[in-house]
Amino acid sequence: MIMSFIKTFMDGEQGLFKHKTLTPMQKLVLRFVVVGLVYYLFAVVEGMIMRLHLASPGVMMDDKQYFAIMTAHPLVGIFGSSYSIVFGAFLFLVPFLMKKPLWSFKLANWTLWLIAIGTFVFWFAGFLSHYSPLYTLYWPLPADFTQFSVWGGTFFILGIALVMVGTLFFVLNIFKTIAYNPAGHQKQPKGVLISALGFKRLKNADGTHYVSTPVAAIARGTVDTMLNAGIITFTGVLILVYMIAALLGYDLKHSAVDALLYKNWFWWGLDLIADGLVLIFVAGTWYLLATLITGKKIFMEKWARAALLVEMIVSWFVWSHHLMSDQAQPAFLKIFSGEMLTAFELITQGLAFFITLATLWQARPLKMSNPLKFLLGGLLGFALAVPAGIMQADLGLNRILHNTQWIVGPHVHVAILVGLTMTLYSAIYFLFPILTNGAKLYSQKLANFHFWAHLLGGIGMGAFMGMAGLKGMLRRTVYHNGEFDLYMIFAALAGSLLLLSFLAFFYNIVMSVGLNGVLGIFSPSKLDKDKLLPEEK
Amino acid sequence: MVDSSVVLNGQTIAYTLYVIAILLLMTWFGYQITRGSKESFIKPALFYSFVSFLVVLGVSLHLITHATIPWKPIDLNRESIKADKVFEISIKDHQFILPADTLKISTGDLAQFKVSSDDLTYGFGLFRQDNSMVFQMQVIPGHINDVMWKFDKPEVLTIRSTEYSGWKSDKMVLKDVVVVN
Numbered sequence: 151m152i153m154s155f156i157k158t159f160m161d162g163e164q165g166l167f168k169h170k171t172l173t174p175m176q177k178l179v180l181r182f183v184v185v186g187l188v189y190y191l192f193a194v195v196e197g198m199i200m201r202l203h204l205a206s207p208g209v210m211m212d213d214k215q216y217f218a219i220m221t222a223h224p225l226v227g228i229f230g231s232s233y234s235i236v237f238g239a240f241l242f243l244v245p246f247l248m249k250k251p252l253w254s255f256k257l258a259n260w261t262l263w264l265i266a267i268g269t270f271v272f273w274f275a276g277f278l279s280h281y282s283p284l285y286t287l288y289w290p291l292p293a294d295f296t297q298f299s300v301w302g303g304t305f306f307i308l309g310i311a312l313v314m315v316g317t318l319f320f321v322l323n324i325f326k327t328i329a330y331n332p333a334g335h336q337k338q339p340k341g342v343l344i345s346a347l348g349f350k351r352l353k354n355a356d357g358t359h360y361v362s363t364p365v366a367a368i369a370r371g372t373v374d375t376m377l378n379a380g381i382i383t384f385t386g387v388l389i390l391v392y393m394i395a396a397l398l399g400y401d402l403k404h405s406a407v408d409a410l411l412y413k414n415w416f417w418w419g420l421d422l423i424a425d426g427l428v429l430i431f432v433a434g435t436w437y438l439l440a441t442l443i444t445g446k447k448i449f450m451e452k453w454a455r456a457a458l459l460v461e462m463i464v465s466w467f468v469w470s471h472h473l474m475s476d477q478a479q480p481a482f483l484k485i486f487s488g489e490m491l492t493a494f495e496l497i498t499q500g501l502a503f504f505i506t507l508a509t510l511w512q513a514r515p516l517k518m519s520n521p522l523k524f525l526l527g528g529l530l531g532f533a534l535a536v537p538a539g540i541m542q543a544d545l546g547l548n549r550i551l552h553n554t555q556w557i558v559g560p561h562v563h564v565a566i567l568v569g570l571t572m573t574l575y576s577a578i579y580f581l582f583p584i585l586t587n588g589a590k591l592y593s594q595k596l597a598n599f600h601f602w603a604h605l606l607g608g609i610g611m612g613a614f615m616g617m618a619g620l621k622g623m624l625r626r627t628v629y630h631n632g633e634f635d636l637y638m639i640f641a642a643l644a645g646s647l648l649l650l651s652f653l654a655f656f657y658n659i660v661m662s663v664g665l666n667g668v669l670g671i672f673s674p675s676k677l678d679k680d681k682l683l684p685e686e687k
Numbered sequence: 688m689v690d691s692s693v694v695l696n697g698q699t700i701a702y703t704l705y706v707i708a709i710l711l712l713m714t715w716f717g718y719q720i721t722r723g724s725k726e727s728f729i730k731p732a733l734f735y736s737f738v739s740f741l742v743v744l745g746v747s748l749h750l751i752t753h754a755t756i757p758w759k760p761i762d763l764n765r766e767s768i769k770a771d772k773v774f775e776i777s778i779k780d781h782q783f784i785l786p787a788d789t790l791k792i793s794t795g796d797l798a799q800f801k802v803s804s805d806d807l808t809y810g811f812g813l814f815r816q817d818n819s820m821v822f823q824m825q826v827i828p829g830h831i832n833d834v835m836w837k838f839d840k841p842e843v844l845t846i847r848s849t850e851y852s853g854w855k856s857d858k859m860v861l862k863d864v865v866v867v868n
Contacts, residue, residue, distance in 0.1 A: 213854045284851055288808040290828070297853040409808055409827045450734055475810075475823060478830035481763055485749075493745030500741045507716060508729045514720045523717070530713045534706060544749055545763070546756030547698065549822050549834075550691045553810060553849045560702070613706075620695050622819035624812075626851035633818045 158592070162664030167589035169663075169670025171684055173677045175242060176585050178258055180671045182238020183578065183585075185266045187659075189230030190571075191652065192273065196223040198649050201611075201642035205635060207628050216628060217282040222273050224285050227566070228423065229313045230269035235574050236431060237261060237320045239581065240368050242682065243438070244327050247365050250335050251680035253326035257319045264316030272309025281306045284626065285420075287385065289412040290404035293392035300396045307386045307393065314383045321376040328361070328369055332680075347373065348459035363448055363455055364441075367434020370462040374426030377466075381419020385412075410478050418469040425495060426465030428565075430458055432532065432573050433502035439525050439576055440506045444513030454505050461498040468492045471543035475552040484545060492543040499536045503529055520597050524576035527605050531568025534609070535561050538616075551619070555634075558625045559615025559641075567608035567648065575604070575655075582662075587684060592661035600655040607647030614641035688757045688837040691821055758822065758836065761797075765835045770799035778826060779805040781855040783846060790865045792838050799835045804828040809856070810849030813865060815842060823849040838867045 161167075172180070196219050202209075203216050241261070245252045252258060275281060279302020283292040292303065329343040338360075345352035345361050346369035352360040359366070388407070395402045437448050448454050470487035473479040506529060516522060538560040542551045551557060579597070583589065591597060618637035623629070660668060677684065753759050761768060772792055777784045792798050802811045804826045811832070812823030821844060824834045843866050848859035 213857060217851070217854050282854065286851075288850070288852075291807055291852060294807065294853065297855070404806070405829060408829060410830050413808075413827070449729065450731065453734070453738075473825075476825045476827060477832045477834060478827055485763075489749045490746075493748065496745045497738070497741045501738065504734060504737050508734065510720055511716075511727050512729060514723045514727050516720050518717070518721050522720075526713060526717050530709065533709050533713070537705060538702065540745070540748065541698065541702070544752050546752040546759035547694070549758060549762070549824075550695060550820055552823060552825075554820065616702075620699055622814055622817075624847075624849055626856075628857050630857075 158661055158664070160664050160666055162667045163590045163592045163662045165664075167586050167663040167667040169667050169673065170675075171587050172585075172671070172675055173681050173684060174255060174675040174679045175245075175252065175682045176587075177671055177675050178255070178262065179238045179242045179581075179585055182234050182241070182262055184668065184671060185262065186231045186234030186238065187656065189226050189234065189269055191656065193223055193227035193231055194649050194652050196226065198642075198645050201638070201645040204628065205638040205642045207630050213628050214280045214282070217284070217626075218276045218280040220626065221282040221284050222276040225310070226269055226273055229265060229310075230273070232566075232570065232574070233313070233317065234262070234265055235578070237265070237317075239577055240372075240431075241320070241323060242581075242585075244324055244365055244368055246682050247362050248328065250327070250332050251682070253323055253330050255679045257323045261316040261320045261323070264312050264319065268309045268312025268314075268316060270309070271312060272306045275302050275305035275309060278302065279306075287389070287416060289407055289409040292389045293396075293402075293404060295393075295396050300393050304390065304393045304397070307390050311383065311386050311390075314379045314386070317375060317379040318383075321372050321379070324368060324372045328365065343369065346370075348455065348462070359451075359455070363451060363458070364434045364438035366455055367430055367437065367458050370458050371427040371430035371434065373462060374422040374430065374465055378419050378422040378427065381415060381422070385416050385419070410476065413473060413476065414469070414479075417472040418466075421469040421472060422465055424562075424565075425468050425492075426462070428570060429465070429495065429499055429502075430461050432528070432570060433458060433461065433499070435573050435577055436502055436506040436525065436529065437509070439521060439573075439580060440509040442580060443516065443519070443522055443525070444509060446509060446513045449505050449508035449512060453501060457498045457501040457505075460494065464491055464494045464498065468495065471548075474543070474545055474548040488543055489545060493540060496536060496540045499532060503533055520579035520591075520594075520601070521576045523601050524572045524579060527601065528569055528571075528573030528576060530605075531564055531570070531572055531608070534612070535565035535569055538564070553624055553626065554619035555615040555623045555625050555637075556619030559612045559619055563615065564608060564612035568605065568612070571608075572604065575600075582659075584683070586663060586667075589663055589667075592658050596654045596658040600651050600658065603647045603651030603654065607644050607649075607651060610644030611641050611648065614638075614644060688839050689755070690839065691758075692815075692819055694756055695819070761835050761837070765799070765833065768797070768835060770835055771796040772798045774798065774800050776800060776802045776811070777805060778802065778809050778811075778848075778859075781807075781809075781848075781852060781859055783848075783859065783861055785846075785861070785864065788864070792865065792867045794838060794841055794867055796867075797835060797837045799833055801831065801833045802826045803832065807852040808850060809852050809859070810847075812847050812849040813844045814847055815844060820849075825850055840867070842867050 241258045279299040281298045281302035328346050331337050341350045344350040346366050392402050468491045470483040471492045474484050474488050614637050618634045623634040774790050809826040811826050813821040826832045843863045846861040848856050
């Protein structure tokens, strides 16, 4: 029995995974996934440490260390994990769905390593120096060198900059892959990229769209990815100017930068992740998974495509819901951008929710496979989190909800952990046999545990954070007198389910492909770089 | 004026009911899609009805809160409203500097809090004895940050920074310094 376990651990379930049969593209995507999962583990462990600190402050660490973790945690989760998994999947899916090679394999490799190394650099800089201005970087906190180490901050920002360069390489690769005409392939009609973005109708002879809806979603989400990377890079350069000046002995005036203007442009860019690319990419992934699971067309497809375009445009104008408690922010922006336009997201995301459910319903009876159950989990996550977000984007309610645990619990964590992450898991479970040339999952029981523990852990943690928030508990604040300990203990218990579910998933995947298989993913492939799958299945 | 705790209780009930409904819906849906053998057609009318419902819901939410949450119109029109009391507070080096040791307000008064920051971005919030929030706002350096609030019942409140401004921000608590008589 022990020998059998060791053999499975080394060679994978039934020895079915043969890394030497993988194309370079398959290996590249699997490397993205491995990097993404490793950073997800970072984020989950950090999250768990923070949960324990909130339940019992001062036992494990001091507040300085806590806030350094809090600064790294969302950035590792979003850039190191989500970006890696999403970028890897899309660099494979766009050429796969358009039946042509990726524009640049080399650039995709650069994206992988820039994100992997950049994430480690900013995480390590924060770990060592306790640089902790949080991801919001409210001016002039990131340049406050009376609190933070200038060297720590410099390396932190440089790490972020590496991630942003890798992100811009991804953007270029996606747009070029959609637009270019590879040698040896049928010539595309003109305006394919414009059509993918939604500004031109381009149809096949049979009346179907030339650019499929999932590719259109990827293209439109990538616009927001590009704009976001531009804003973060610009802000990073500004902060670096202050840091370099400090290193050279100059003390630049903080008042040279208007804190409200800065907050507007930074939230404009940052919100393109939360209210732009995430929603668009997720909707596109739902449509793709629903069609792949059912083998049927998307229900009301023209509405689905229209909603993706509206979502992209709306995402450029909703940033002000983050500034509803800023009294110097013009009232017009608070009402028009903060309330009214943000409400459109209820409509666009509601449409995506309905269309995906309808596509599934019309194909019943369906087998409750792993991709299907995780897809339903992802849909549930956004069904819970989006209305919570719309409620807090109200001038009246924001006055008593802003910066409470409500925001970060039922809205942010339920959206990310239940909505986004379960959608990603659905895609991973679906793509697993395709990307591994038919490797078999080691244990369905572990997959079931993964599903239930993740779902209950994510919703449970969000719920207890939300309850504490409604009772007045602030986010980004440590309470040392036990004011909210009970809620935080329950949130920590729910959080521990999330950690256990991930460990079960990770173990299941390692046992499926084997340690040799995991290591083999990182060895070079001798097959053709232009081939996505060994025999173009 | 309706107390903010009443609004939060209402929100708790409304959102909890919604969560229960959506959980039941998804459970039912997950069960039903594994069953049924004939073609399941969804009429477009159902889709259009759902879209219409979302539009009505999205627009009406803010209209309803404008009509029912009293501090919302006060906030939007505060430049033209005369406050019964005005408190000018400044913040520097993670310290609140108050105009007096205790800020005294009479029941029924409309008070205005003008808070300025000399260095970082902070927050300003009032909290009850049970730690629940009365209200909060952001405090941006270089700008006027003011909020107007009507106090309808006697209570003793605590001032707390509601925005992270470095690890010292947790210490920005002035306990029981606002007294409503």
